[in-house]
Amino acid sequence: xxxxxxxxxxxxxxxxxxxxxxxxxxxxxxxxxxxxxxxxxxxxxxxxxxxxxxxxxxxxxxxxxxxxxxxxxxxxxxxxxxxxxxxxxxxxxxxxxxxxxxxxxxxxxxxxxxxxxxxxxxxxxxxxxxxxxxxxxxxxxxxxxxxxxxxxxxxxxxxxxxxxxxxxxxxxxxxxxxxxxxxxxxxxxxxxxxxxxxxxxxxxxxxxxxxxxxxxxxxxxxxxxxxxxxxxxxxxxxxxxxxxxxxxxxxxxxxxxxxxxxxxxxxxxxxxxx
Amino acid sequence: xxxxxxxxxxxxxxxxxxxxxxxxxxxxxxxxxxxxxxxxxxxxxxxxxxxxxxxxxxxxxxxxxxxxxxxxxxxxxxxxxxxxxxxxxxxxxxxxxxxxxxxxxxxxxxxxxxxxxxxxxxxxxxxxxxxxxxxxxxxxxxxxxxxxxxxxxxxxxxxxxxxxxxxxxxxxxxxxxxxxxxxxxxxxxxxxxxxxxxxxxxxxxxxxxxxxxxxxxxxxxxxxxxxxxxxxxxxxxxxxxxxxxxxxxxxxxxxxxxxxx
Numbered sequence: 001x002x003x004x005x006x007x008x009x010x011x012x013x014x015x016x017x018x019x020x021x022x023x024x025x026x027x028x029x030x031x032x033x034x035x036x037x038x039x040x041x042x043x044x045x046x047x048x049x050x051x052x053x054x055x056x057x058x059x060x061x062x063x064x065x066x067x068x069x070x071x072x073x074x075x076x077x078x079x080x081x082x083x084x085x086x087x088x089x090x091x092x093x094x095x096x097x098x099x100x101x102x103x104x105x106x107x108x109x110x111x112x113x114x115x116x117x118x119x120x121x122x123x124x125x126x127x128x129x130x131x132x133x134x135x136x137x138x139x140x141x142x143x144x145x146x147x148x149x150x151x152x153x154x155x156x157x158x159x160x161x162x163x164x165x166x167x168x169x170x171x172x173x174x175x176x177x178x179x180x181x182x183x184x185x186x187x188x189x190x191x192x193x194x195x196x197x198x199x200x201x202x203x204x205x206x207x208x209x210x211x212x213x214x215x216x217x218x219x220x221x222x223x224x225x226x227x228x229x230x231x232x233x234x235x236x237x238x239x240x241x242x243x244x245x246x247x248x249x250x251x252x253x254x255x256x257x258x259x260x261x262x263x264x265x266x267x268x269x270x271x272x273x274x
Numbered sequence: 275x276x277x278x279x280x281x282x283x284x285x286x287x288x289x290x291x292x293x294x295x296x297x298x299x300x301x302x303x304x305x306x307x308x309x310x311x312x313x314x315x316x317x318x319x320x321x322x323x324x325x326x327x328x329x330x331x332x333x334x335x336x337x338x339x340x341x342x343x344x345x346x347x348x349x350x351x352x353x354x355x356x357x358x359x360x361x362x363x364x365x366x367x368x369x370x371x372x373x374x375x376x377x378x379x380x381x382x383x384x385x386x387x388x389x390x391x392x393x394x395x396x397x398x399x400x401x402x403x404x405x406x407x408x409x410x411x412x413x414x415x416x417x418x419x420x421x422x423x424x425x426x427x428x429x430x431x432x433x434x435x436x437x438x439x440x441x442x443x444x445x446x447x448x449x450x451x452x453x454x455x456x457x458x459x460x461x462x463x464x465x466x467x468x469x470x471x472x473x474x475x476x477x478x479x480x481x482x483x484x485x486x487x488x489x490x491x492x493x494x495x496x497x498x499x500x501x502x503x504x505x506x507x508x509x510x511x512x513x514x515x516x517x518x519x520x521x522x523x524x525x526x527x528x529x530x531x532x533x534x535x
Contacts, residue, residue, distance in 0.1 A: 171366040174337050178359045179381040179432070189380070193371045271370035274414035 058241045067245035080249060082225035083214055087257075089146045090210040094153025095203060102161025102202070103195055107187060112162055119159050127152040127213050135221060145217035145226075152213050153206040160202025164195030197272045204261040211254050227253075285485075288313035288468045289334060289436060294343030296326070296333060303329060305493045307343070311485075316462050316469040318479040320525070321489030321497075322533060327472045328362075330489075331438045334470070335359050348435050358434030358467075362441040364421040368413040374424050375409035381432040399427055403460050419450030423457065430461065436468045444474065452510070455482065463506055476529065480522045481513060488525060490532050497528050 040060045046052055047059040058066075070076035105112040131148060138144035168191050176186045218228025227250045234243030265272070287310035294307040303326040311317050319327045332338045334345050335357050347355035361367035368377050376383075378399075379392040387395075400407070405423060413421055422442060429437060442458070443451040459482070462469055473479040479486050486500040502521045504512055512518050 169366050171361055171363065172369060175359070175361060175367040175369075176380075176384075178335055178337055178357055179384060179428070180356070181380075181384045185384050189384075190369065193369070196371075271412065271414055274370065 055238065056240060058244065063241050063244045063248070066241040067248060070242065070245060071249075076230075076245070076249065079225050079227050079230045079246070080253065082223075083211075083218065083227040083250070084253060086142070086146050086149065086214045086218075086226065087207065087210045087253075090149030090214060091153050091203075091207045093146070093150035094155075094157050094206055094210070098154040098157030098202070098206075099161050099199060102158040102163075102199070103165050103192065105158065106162035106165025106195060107191060109166065112166065119155065119162075123155045123159055127209070128216050131217060131220060140222045142223070144221055145214055145223070148217055149210045149213035152209050156206045156209055157199070157202040160205070161195055161199045164198025164202075165191050167198065168194030197269050200261070200265050200269055204258065204265070207257050207261060208254060211250070211257065215250055285310070285312035285315070287311065288348060289470070290344075290346045291334065292344045292346075294333070294345070295341040296329065297341060302493045304340070304343075307494065309487075309496060311468065311470060311487075313468055314466045315484040316471065316482055317485040317487055318483040319470065319472045319487045319489065320474075320476060320479040320529075321494070322491050322529070325489045325491055325494045327474075327489060328440050330494075331440060331470055331472055335438050355436065356432060356434045358429030358432070358437040360422070360425050360429045360437070360439040360442050363445055364413075364418065364425045365445070368421060368425055368428075370412060370414050372413070373409065374407060374411055374413055374416060374420075377413060377424055378409070378427045378431055381428060385432065395431055396427070399430060402464050403457060405457065417450070418446050419454055422446060422450070422454055426454075426458070426461065430465070430467075434467070436470065439469070439471045441472050441474060443478070458482070459507055476525055477513065477522060480518060480525060481508065481510075486521075486525055488528055488532075491535065497532055500525055500528075 043057075043060045047054065047057060067076070071080075105115065127148060130151070134144050134148040134151075138147050172190050172194065173186055176190045181189065214226070215228035215231075217223075218226035219232045223229045227246050230246040231243055231250070234240060234246060289309075289311035291307060291309040294304050294309075295302070296304040296307075309330075319330065321327055329338065333340045334347070334352060336352055337359070345352040347357070369380070372380070375393075375396065378396050382392040382395060396409070399405075405427070407416070407420055407423065413424060416424065422445070426439075426442070429439075439458070443454060446454060455478070458469075458471075461467070471479075471482055473482070480500075480502055483500075483502050486502065488497040488500060489495070490497050500521060502518070504515065504517055
């Protein structure tokens with residue numbers, strides 16, 4: 001308010017602007033790296049100040065060096081591939097079953113209402129609570145980890161796809177109807193596309209969840225490979241550099257999966273938000 | 275198209291509504307409502323807020339159900355008629371996942387018209403109305419006026435028997451409103467299509483109309499079917515023409531009397 005009044009009464013004060021410009025941060029492109037650098041700095045400072053014993057927290061440089069070494073010379077890549085494969089398998093199963101079923105449910109409101117509570121209930125339940133149950137049915141083989149993660153993906157995807165169809169803009173459905181489109185044509189040409197933005201949100205959440213559940217499952221359901229297994233083993237034999245490196249790799253995988261989905265989203269659903 | 279001015283009694287009804295009932299939440303909007311809309315004329319629908327102008331054309335177009343009564347278009351049940359409909363909000367009625375061309379072709383594609391013929395038909399429309407549009411673009415890349423043009427072309431492409439437009443200018447700026455109004459007149463002159471336009475602007479309603487359908491407050495009835503037979507093409511200059519001014523004043527007086535009731 002005061003700046004407004006001042007600029008109205010003193011229009012000559014405008015040349016002050018270029019001076020203010022001098023204090024602006026030089027390049028906005030550098031902004032995103034400030035956070036990570038600060039993070040590594042704090043981490044290093046904690047190590048250097050001996051706040052935490054080195055056996056519990058190696059320096060970031062030791063950790064990163066180990067990470068690179070284990071990727072190139074060690075078995076890290078094997079574990080990455082194991083986790084990634086399980087995640088993608090779980091995602092594929094959940095998506096292939098979930099999207100069509102969700103779309104069908106969304107198109108049939110009475111059907112959806114009758115299973116809404118079930119979907120909401122299982123969606124709200126922590127999937128990890130079901131791990132013992134899945135062990136009972138699937139044993140501790142690889143299929144177990146994929147099954148439970150796939151189930152979680154399925155729940156998220158079903159809900160989002162159904163929601164997308166149900167919230168399709170009525171006006172577009174009416175437009176298709178008045179142009180003489182049949183129910184099937186309306187479904188194929190309008191409802192399906194209307195549901196895509198929400199379906200994609202489901203898929204993106206789904207792949208993140210798949211990674212979470214796979215890593216947890218690898219920790220607690222006997223396995224020989226995978227990042228979850230590697231992390232818990234690093235902790236138990238106190239090979240902490242390995243543990244931290246594996247945690248970082250798991251984070252990188254999650255981040256990259258997210259980025260890929262965001263790129264796909266803006267490519268495939270080009271009309272979203274326009 | 276008819277050339278000689280036709281006396282009111284000879285208007286040939288094309289859209290007929292008989293004994294129409296419609297209630298919203300127990301509140302009657304239409305009760306035993308009867309209406310005849312003339313063939314080959316442009317009728318504008320005007321009336322107080324909430325009298326159900328849009329509801330009326332939506333029922334005639336089969337977009338919303340009614341409780342009782344009969345709607346016939348060209349002597350047959352409205353469900354059997356080919357209807358062109360332009361929505362108030364082009365943004366929510368066009369399909370943004372399709373290009374402009376695919377949007378316009380859609381009514382032909384659902385009827386199974388071969389692709390080559392679809393394109394031919396669109397090109398014919400564009401030429402007839404002197405419309406230049408980049409049809410390769412997605413609809414959200416076009417301006418509001420261009421999008422509404424796409425919506426109008428989409429409504430026309432399957433050669434409808436009647437064209438309904440629900441406040442087609444209300445989402446456009448003034449410049450675009452003038453332009454699209456002009457195009458709508460061109461379309462009407464070229465095709466002689468029975469056209470029904472809902473309007474919330476009395477001046478616009480008279481300017482566009484052969485007949486202004488003036489509706490009452492709820493429960494809605496026809497106050498008067500006002501005739502305005504000034505020949506087309508009309509330009510904005512006719513708005514100062516005595517006949518225009520007289521017709522508008524007459525409509526306004528009826529509207530005021532209706533509001534005071």
